[in-house]
Amino acid sequence: MKKLLVILGMITCMACLAACGEEEAQSGPISQEQAVQIGTTIVDQMNTIVSQGAIEQYVDQPVLYSGFQGWESALKDIGTYEGVSGGSVSFMDDEVAININVLGSSHDADVEIVLDDALATYIGITTNVHYSTGEIMAKAGMNTLIGMGTVFAVLILISLIISCFTFISKFEKQKKQEAPAPAVAAPVVEQTAANEELSDDTELVAVIAAAIAAYEGAASTDGFVVRSIRKSNKSKWQNA
Structure with a gap:
């Protein structure tokens, strides 16, 4: 210096x-x-x-x-x-x-x-x-080749990444298909309607018995036999 x-x-x-x-x-x-x-x-x-x-x-x-x-x-x-x-x-x-x-x-x-x-x-x-x-032309050409090569390399990398998404979706579908289906519960037969119908028949018989006893002046309904009254099919009455 x-x-x-x-x-x-x-x-x-x-x-x-x-x-x-x-x-x-x-x-x-x-x-x-x-x-x-x-x-x-x-x-x-x-x-x-x-x-x-x-x-x-x-x-x-x-x-x-x-x-x-x-x-x-x-x-x-x-x-x-x-x-x-x-x-x-x-x-x-x-x-x-x-x-x-x-x-x-x-x-x-x-x-x-x-x-x-x-x-x-x-x-x-x-x-x-x-x-x-x-x-100068050789350097310019070399720079151009390097630039184009870089662009193509990036495009190829992007294409590979996109193609990987297809394999991922197929793998997910296959995994869902291989998963066991949940067991279906057996249907429960409900007897509620039948029980209600039987209860209605019993009440109807008791009402009829009480009415007959009151008519004849009896003190109890012990002399009567209570039987279940079943509903008949309406279609048979209509045919008769």
């Missing part, structure tokens, strides 16, 4: 001296050549730090730490770092964006370094690898 700060301070001083010595006003705090020189120095130092495995020393500096991690990840596609081939600079409100073209053994890349207008504070460092059209 100290090395980068020292280098950045030296670059700032050089930029200030160069700006003071120029006769024509610049559109920004630094010129194109100065921006490329600053960016090249930063990229070289970043590659050295990553190659030495000293990234963790900058964990307390989020911008630098993130930039170094991005460079380390990009080196897998860049291959061997072979230097730079120029760059460009653009000025925004309070920021200076330096874009450096990086050469690699496998792929080239662009490193964008964003500083404040005083060139004293890092705002962001991003590495973008250049891929050929064929590589």
